[in-house]
Amino acid sequence: MFATLNRLLLRGVLALRRTGDDRGAQTVDIMLWVAAFIVIVGAVGVIFRDDLKAFFNSISYSIGFTAGP
16 A cells, blocks of 8 residues: 555656646745835835825825814
């Protein structure tokens, strides 16, 4: 039974090596792009931190209620 299982596993590994199909490469590429995006957004946030803080503090909004007549 173990010999049959070993033969099947070996056959699968050899078939994978022949085709060159690497399914993990796409996942690695996606994760690298996500990491690069996080680093870039973080760097922009650090560079413009004071400007962004001033912009969001300057935003005022009104919902239609007034303090007095």
